Amino acid sequence: MPDAPIFEPGAFRLTPLEARLTEQAREFGAAVLAPRAAQWDRDASFPTANYRDMAANGLLGICIPGDQGGLGADYRAYALTAAEMGRYCGATALTWNMHVCSTLWSGPLSDDLEMEAETRAGHLRRRAMHYDRILSRGAIYAQPFSEGGAAAAGGVAFGTTARRVPGGYVVNGKKIFASLAGHADYYGVLCTETREGSDVLSRRDTLYLAIPRDAAGVRVEGDWDPLGMRGTVSRNLVFQDVFVEEDAALMPPGLYFQAAIRWPHMFMTLSPTYMGLAQAAYDFTVAYLRGEWPGMPPVKRRMYPTKQIAVAEMRVMLEQTKALWFQAVTEARPDPTKEQVLRAWAAQHTVMENAAALAAKAVRTCGGQAMLKTLPLERIYRDARCGSLMLPWTAELCIDRIGRDALYEKGETDE
Numbered sequence: 338m339p340d341a342p343i344f345e346p347g348a349f350r351l352t353p354l355e356a357r358l359t360e361q362a363r364e365f366g367a368a369v370l371a372p373r374a375a376q377w378d379r380d381a382s383f384p385t386a387n388y389r390d391m392a393a394n395g396l397l398g399i400c401i402p403g404d405q406g407g408l409g410a411d412y413r414a415y416a417l418t419a420a421e422m423g424r425y426c427g428a429t430a431l432t433w434n435m436h437v438c439s440t441l442w443s444g445p446l447s448d449d450l451e452m453e454a455e456t457r458a459g460h461l462r463r464r465a466m467h468y469d470r471i472l473s474r475g476a477i478y479a480q481p482f483s484e485g486g487a488a489a490a491g492g493v494a495f496g497t498t499a500r501r502v503p504g505g506y507v508v509n510g511k512k513i514f515a516s517l518a519g520h521a522d523y524y525g526v527l528c529t530e531t532r533e534g535s536d537v538l539s540r541r542d543t544l545y546l547a548i549p550r551d552a553a554g555v556r557v558e559g560d561w562d563p564l565g566m567r568g569t570v571s572r573n574l575v576f577q578d579v580f581v582e583e584d585a586a587l588m589p590p591g592l593y594f595q596a597a598i599r600w601p602h603m604f605m606t607l608s609p610t611y612m613g614l615a616q617a618a619y620d621f622t623v624a625y626l627r628g629e630w631p632g633m634p635p636v637k638r639r640m641y642p643t644k645q646i647a648v649a650e651m652r653v654m655l656e657q658t659k660a661l662w663f664q665a666v667t668e669a670r671p672d673p674t675k676e677q678v679l680r681a682w683a684a685q686h687t688v689m690e691n692a693a694a695l696a697a698k699a700v701r702t703c704g705g706q707a708m709l710k711t712l713p714l715e716r717i718y719r720d721a722r723c724g725s726l727m728l729p730w731t732a733e734l735c736i737d738r739i740g741r742d743a744l745y746e747k748g749e750t751d752e
């Protein structure tokens with residue numbers, strides 16, 4: 338029997354496009370992603386075969402506008418679809434998010450932002466070129482922003498720099514934890530444009546440049562053998578005097594800074610993967626306790642009251658997680674209210690922490706045989722553990738910001 342939707346289209350009043358895309362992701366996830374997931378996890382290898390199939394079925398272009406050949410998903414349609422993908426393979430969904438952001442941020446999100454007419458015309462021309470690479474050649478984009486300092490948390494400017502030269506930029510710097518390293522065709526690097534005669538870097542000068550993987554001076558380094566999300570292959574990237582053309586820009590100068598301030602839900606797009614993992618932990622537990630997990634002896638464990646209580650508690654936590662997350666992704670928009678931003682942080686925190694908690698409870702409830710490597714639960718458990726560590730909205734940073742903004746209005750101090 339096919340899995341029930343995480344968000345049933347009628348009950349959650351999904352749009353026809355959302356209903357279609359989530360169904361496509363669920364079918365694709367169950368048929369293609371799930372059977373391959375253990376392999377990427379075991380070998381810490383990149384899910385290349387999944388990307389080939391996603392290029393063929395249009396999912397690489399999910400957020401590319403319909404009139405440019407994409408599937409035309411907006412923020413919420415993408416988030417709901419990504420949750421269904423995450424249910425079946427966390428690493429594929431998480432890396433797919435990095436790729437999709439290059440189109441979501443340059444596409445539907447940029448359309449909401451202010452630009453001079455000439456700037457917008459240039460942006461539309463450039464993004465059409467990026468979109469064509471994705472749609473006609475299956476090009477994959479990564480999104481390395483982490484540097485190991487305070488920049489990825491949004492505190493200071495990125496230390497990776499871009500110096501303007503005739504025809505483009507010269508990029509220097511290092512990114513850590515760059516998912517898809519060595520496997521993406523373009524690295525969508527967040528970096529800071531330097532100013533002539535000044536060595537002060539400003540977040541206002543952030544650029545988002547798609548650097549070709551084979552550009553001179555690009556190097557992948559370090560090994561990759563982590564606890565979870567092993568198929569993301571998040572190795573380090575070094576850029577040494579890398580020249581990129583002006584057209585490499587995924588957003589015009591200044592637009593990323595505007596987006597970070599006016600469209601804060603842009604930083605919540607890592608959460609759908611973990612919404613899917615939370616659902617997967619619950620689904621596994623129900624199927625396992627009913628004695629219905631494929632390949633396992635049909636031993637029922639559902640008659641014990643402790644199991645029933647555990648499943649009930651998991652269900653309560655899952656419903657709470659879904660409700661808050663659905664509300665927050667529904668509210669994603671330019672210039673959200675303070676209440677909406679507080680809710681987005683609360684939703685991100687809830688999904689990331691609850692996915693890990695649900696997976697841990699699933700292991701304890703199902704028991705020893707359920708954590709064998711032949712079953713998906715132990716992978717879900719390890720993958721789910723990674724969610725609350727993802728910058729810029731780690732679980733800790735969400736708590737920091739909620740506490741501060743709930744108690745202080747803008748500009749207030751205790752002096």
Ligand SMILES: Cc1cc2nc3c(=O)[nH]c(=O)nc-3n(C[C@H](O)[C@H](O)[C@H](O)COP(=O)(O)OP(=O)(O)OC[C@H]3O[C@@H](n4cnc5c(N)ncnc54)[C@H](O)[C@@H]3O)c2cc1C
Nearest residue numbers: 480481482483485490514515516566571727728731733734
């Ligand atoms: C599986 C996986 C895939 C990833 N893929 C990518 C990717 O594709 N691209 C990318 O750019 N990054 C990626 N990351 C990196 C991720 O977003 C974080 O940047 C990384 O996990 C930070 O690790 P760190 O040890 O350097 O954190 P640190 O910066 O040392 O922070 C440790 C913790 O301290 C807290 N903290 C950090 N800064 C502050 C602050 N200013 N104030 C208060 N508290 C703070 C946070 O809660 C954080 O979790 C990935 C991470 C994982 C686990």
